[in-house]
Amino acid sequence: MPTTIPGASPGARPRCTRLDMELTGNPRALSLVRRILCTCALAQNLSPQVLSDVQLAVTEACTNVIKHAFRFDPTRRFGLQIQVTAQEYLIRVTYDDPQFDPATIPIPDLQHSREGGLGVFLIRHIMDEVEYLVDAATGTITLRMVKSLAAPDDPGGQGENRNPGR
């Protein structure tokens, strides 16, 4: 039986929700973003598992931008776009970082767990599609993440990691 967020009304998911946000290098807004994601999930009748995964993926992605690309510079800005349809939860994080090379992201050695480096690893495991799009001309990076959504009445569907082997 599919679980739903307490307070969510049963029934069909709204056709589409789209949010565009502009964030800065100040990390204090991330808690607010998680609350916005929660509100969005309620409106879309999404499962707690989907909400939890999306909150974690967005937080880790934005944290990486703020910490590694912007080095906490509050004057720099980046985009966070969320689009939820009946089929998928799409997240785009867009920012400028001419130095960034996705191929250099280290893979953590889980047998010898380190204190850092888990963010991208977690994102790749909890989301169904993850890709970095690099505009070499401008240095603009777009991190595109997709969580596939089953129909609300699909038992065991929503929130299941459909690619656990990654």
Place this chain on the structure above:
Amino acid sequence: MSLTIECQEREHGVVIVDVRGEITFENSDLLRDKINELCDQHKTRLVIDLANLKYMSSAGMGVLVHGLKKTRQGQGDLRLAHLSPKMRRVFLITQFTHHFSVFASLEEAIQSFAVAPTEAKPFPSPS
């Protein structure tokens, strides 16, 4: 949402570290500092109570790894109680369940130190 940390000493030299709110990279140093402070006082038998933790990012998980290493260096251990299902899933993905001892209740976690005062699960050192 902020992070609050309260400590309580219990039997067998165990300190319960009750964390409430959210652990993110903004505030994870609060927990790191608290763990360091306890270890500096030779209090290395720690149980992190996660019952009232609403959210933890990878930064928080990093602090738990730090705490695990730090307490074991002091012949103790860091154990977890009340791991929520969503956190358990993340722990499984990252294989943290191989390294941390996790208990359903505080009492079980405290009693575990009477049986196995030091590390209950191995944490291999980097080769």
